[in-house]
Amino acid sequence: MKKEIRIGLIGYGFMGRTHSNAYSQLSHFFDTTHVPVRQAVCGRDEAKVKAFAEKWGYASYETDWRELVKREDIDAVDICTPNDSHAEIALECIKHGKMILCEKPLALNGAQGEEMVKAVEASGLPNLVWYNYRFLPAVTLAKNIVDAGELGRVFHYRANFLQDWTISEELPQGGAGLWRLDAAAAGSGVTGDLLAHCIDTARWINGDVVSVSAMTETFIKERVHTATGEKHPVTIDDACAFLARFENGSLAIFESTRYARGHKALYTFEINGEKKSLAWDLHDLNYLSYFDHGVPGDRRGWTNIHATDGDHPYSGNWWVPGLCLGYEHSFTHELAEFFKSLDDPTAEKRYPDFRHALGTQYVCDAVLESAKTGQWVNVKKA
Amino acid sequence: MKKEIRIGLIGYGFMGRTHSNAYSQLSHFFDTTHVPVRQAVCGRDEAKVKAFAEKWGYASYETDWRELVKREDIDAVDICTPNDSHAEIALECIKHGKMILCEKPLALNGAQGEEMVKAVEASGLPNLVWYNYRFLPAVTLAKNIVDAGELGRVFHYRANFLQDWTISEELPQGGAGLWRLDAAAAGSGVTGDLLAHCIDTARWINGDVVSVSAMTETFIKERVHTATGEKHPVTIDDACAFLARFENGSLAIFESTRYARGHKALYTFEINGEKKSLAWDLHDLNYLSYFDHGVPGDRRGWTNIHATDGDHPYSGNWWVPGLCLGYEHSFTHELAEFFKSLDDPTAEKRYPDFRHALGTQYVCDAVLESAKTGQWVNVKKA
Amino acid sequence: MKKEIRIGLIGYGFMGRTHSNAYSQLSHFFDTTHVPVRQAVCGRDEAKVKAFAEKWGYASYETDWRELVKREDIDAVDICTPNDSHAEIALECIKHGKMILCEKPLALNGAQGEEMVKAVEASGLPNLVWYNYRFLPAVTLAKNIVDAGELGRVFHYRANFLQDWTISEELPQGGAGLWRLDAAAAGSGVTGDLLAHCIDTARWINGDVVSVSAMTETFIKERVHTATGEKHPVTIDDACAFLARFENGSLAIFESTRYARGHKALYTFEINGEKKSLAWDLHDLNYLSYFDHGVPGDRRGWTNIHATDGDHPYSGNWWVPGLCLGYEHSFTHELAEFFKSLDDPTAEKRYPDFRHALGTQYVCDAVLESAKTGQWVNVKKA
């Protein structure tokens, strides 16, 4: 017998769509005990939120998130609002005993995050942060290979998240879709938006980061703000690169920018171990690049694993070998893991909860501090 | 105001799932006047068809397709059964005035197909065949470039569809999922199953094929049939390759096999024109390879277009630039085109109807005949 | 003690340069008992042949090949003239007891080739044809893997040689560098020039071809001939594609053209066996693509072997792992094999001799006949 989890979604922008897709698709492809019910969606613009509810099959809508959070017919709240409201909404959800599925990054900074973790852990409520990229089959396959100890000692990790969409000086800051250029709403620029993804995956696969040395840059210093129609200084980081040392002794370099002409959303990572190496690229997301030094010398090379077979993570739930999955499948997989963990809350979680996301937040905080001070900064442990 | 098209789906196997996904997803991503309603699904095993209906949100189910076809609350029938039943079911649908969305190939052979085309055209009912690969953004982009005349005179076309899933001698023929190895149910082997896709795309992009010279092979001559538990001769073609000449004077080679070790579902095509060339590959379906001879000599090369931007076909309906789509999106796009054409039946159709699919069937027939006779065979014109 | 082989080179065009490079480089990188001495070069234009001799360190020059062939201080003659003179020169060399290194293809046709084989075998003189591509490390690695039986039963072979340099209608036929467009001098177009390479490699790796069905096309029907300054019909094949069956039961497709916009010299081949598959591409000549079905299911994929290690064929004679070789190295390797075989004439030869090249000529002849008749043609056995 299926158990229904009634979802209340706050925010209906880009992330609202990706999460709604997961709620719609889950039961078509995954046989979980708990199933999501699209109970309500909340947004300030009534006409728009109503249209969204109709399009995505939400049974009702709200225009005030505080109302949604109170509703007794809601079991879980999904927070898809800009970063500066995550903490306030989450704390209110906890008061009302709702499970929380919170869009990343967890909070504006570590201090906010700590408060959220403390409250949610005291409540015992299930909680998740939508670091979705982990859940692409090729990325999960990488995790499984590392966890099986196949790499031996790890020497290197490197990750990039390169975009080019803000190069034009004409692009304003603030406003719908552009709050990511406004530090007040976003907390930071590429560090919280993009590097946070890289750091989440890295920590999941390669363990904790202990120290970092970073640099950031804001290439275009002033942009028109949509709120005032006037030019204001840009306060986010357009680009950020950092050196890091992991607890396991490996070295890392991370880089993110929105000024890498030619790259739309090029999230890549690579890990080099004594015995094996792995690499992955979001533009070709079905492939995992795999190098096995155990193969005889004249046959060694990087193997392109098209992770679309029944024995690859999640892939067997979809089509047949060779048929590609896309970006949005990652959210469905994350949701499947969350629901699966509701069956057995003591089992190890495959998804990032608030505490794990706090660790990622601490790395971001250290990166931003290092960029400011020009010093190596030790990372607080979550 | 949305107009509902109540769908009756016959067959709930692999293709039943891909089509159901399209019916579920269409309205989330495309703003069409007509919208699909999952009204009924039909299958012979009641327990299974009931479970399928629940999982995919069909309002009802049937166990006899003749009952479904008669129902007045059905506007369109989707035929997802093995190839040998397409003609019979389609003709019955036409009698009852149902639109038809038929899985490919259209029929077992041209003669059956002719009967279907004659009947459906006499009825005036909208009709579609699910040659889905056309509708991947990169493939549609290729079509648009060719249609704009950018290639100049076309010299060459080549296409492959390579798989490796039937190499083992232990694999039986017949039975669920394996009727594709049984000529009685499937009509042919790779020719109708895989080359038909290549031919549909080729004819869409490069026009009609006028003559072919083919060879086929059945590498494993006998397999256990699941119906008898005994070894029977294998009567399908395991592999097929053919030379072809197009009406526009270009030459082509086509090849398909289920014995190309290492290829899961490697559908590739390439077209070479005087001024430009294009190439595509199903394993990397978001990319179109593009060569433009008009670029200055020292900058020429094959460009990998990641067809995930707002200005690429269909992509703007989904996510943001750089985020991959997958296999199943092609069906949603084909459905969107079908529904769009209901608004204006006089507009040029972007999807293959029965008549276009009959032309593809004629090429398949000519290929099989040439393989038998060792002669060049002229292709009948649809 | 090194034994000198005094070389007389006839022809100093493009191939004269590649062979001279091999004579210059051999001793720098290979430790053979026999070493080449650049004794004489022959060409009709005295000023040019003299300049060539100086540039490449030939001790003398001739302007009449019959004089060169007679010289007692010449041990081996390298024939680099257009195809229509190979037979005549070779027969004269044999009369004078010279070893022969003949540029491919062996002859204008099988009949000429038979005469050459008969004469050279009666003489016992060492003889080689410059099918150089075999000798690239990645290609030889492919051969070694197949010879070790690692592929199991072979199902498919496919090869292309695609170029785009003759698309312009302005290009004349005949004259220096353009005799390849003149059937009188070249014998055929892409069949003898390009497909001959593909066939040589295929027969070396996969055994004899037994039958073919081909089509050819001349896209541009008339071109100015440099000899007359007037338009004449073009009698070579601009493009040729053929289906083939090999003695081992495998199927093949071959294609070559000079009208594939975007491809400069894209020679590719792929072989699919029961257990392994291999693929290669001249534009990326240091890589062999390798698929091993024996690898566990979730780790399988195409491996890019960068064949530049000490344990790859020939590579250890050059630099260190990871450093690319280029096109011309293939000639040096072929020469090394030829000289090595002089030490032990009974050992199996790694290089194509006249008899092997005759077999390749027979395939070309069958291809051209099939293209003319539209019938499958059986291939004569060399």
Next chain:
Amino acid sequence: MKKEIRIGLIGYGFMGRTHSNAYSQLSHFFDTTHVPVRQAVCGRDEAKVKAFAEKWGYASYETDWRELVKREDIDAVDICTPNDSHAEIALECIKHGKMILCEKPLALNGAQGEEMVKAVEASGLPNLVWYNYRFLPAVTLAKNIVDAGELGRVFHYRANFLQDWTISEELPQGGAGLWRLDAAAAGSGVTGDLLAHCIDTARWINGDVVSVSAMTETFIKERVHTATGEKHPVTIDDACAFLARFENGSLAIFESTRYARGHKALYTFEINGEKKSLAWDLHDLNYLSYFDHGVPGDRRGWTNIHATDGDHPYSGNWWVPGLCLGYEHSFTHELAEFFKSLDDPTAEKRYPDFRHALGTQYVCDAVLESAKTGQWVNVKKA
């Protein structure tokens, strides 16, 4: 009339071979006024140096470099010895009025380098450092594109040089071929050996580096030294990564290691400008990846330029379009540039001279200092 430059080569190891190949090949492919003569080679082991002289056609040999440097029949000295002797030999050459072609890196450190630059500039003698990778056609093409201002404002530069050959703990330090693991002979590990290449190219293409923040690591702390047979601490850097800021305002990350399993000699760089981006990879050295934002939106992508045409740098001197060059060609091209500059010493030099190499040395010094202190370090200007 050709002018001979009589070369005296000191050292006959791996680099002695690459340089000798350039001396042998130059006149076969480049028409320079000055031509090299292989006059003498010098090494301490008489039998070996004699054999090398014979193999490579040097007219004589020496066993004491001081003797070679004095010889009146030597015009230019090529220094191929370990890094710790460059300065001493170079200064002696200058005393004797010899041009110098010095293997990279210039010296053990900036102080040594300054002395060399001062002396050589006072002497007016032509001088070159063998940073060969600049001279691969694809890399020079990148330089030309940047110099033409096509990128607009540059935002990012990134370069890696990844190897995996020292991962085994069994590998000793010191001795032939292994002096690169011995800090006394090499000065540093990957910083001077590999990053120096990356820095040379970066400075050539993107201008001066102004500040760096680095980390280094020695993964295997002790290795047997071949001189003593006993374990000694390893004092070189096994891996080094650094952040950098260029004078033009762009940000950079650089990384090098000999512990990146799967990479043999993966030197890569990428540069992102406002309008265009470029990327390159030593494992595929004939290709330049090129992104042009000026192309219409739906056609944009990374173009793989196979830089083997007549209009690509250096390529026209070799074969025909599509035929790959290899690693060693880079040295021949550098030599061609050096000899060309002898015709007109006032023309801008395409090759790195001592002063340019000193600038690279300063970056290496700053990197090593930063790794030691954990601080950002400003780079001295050459």
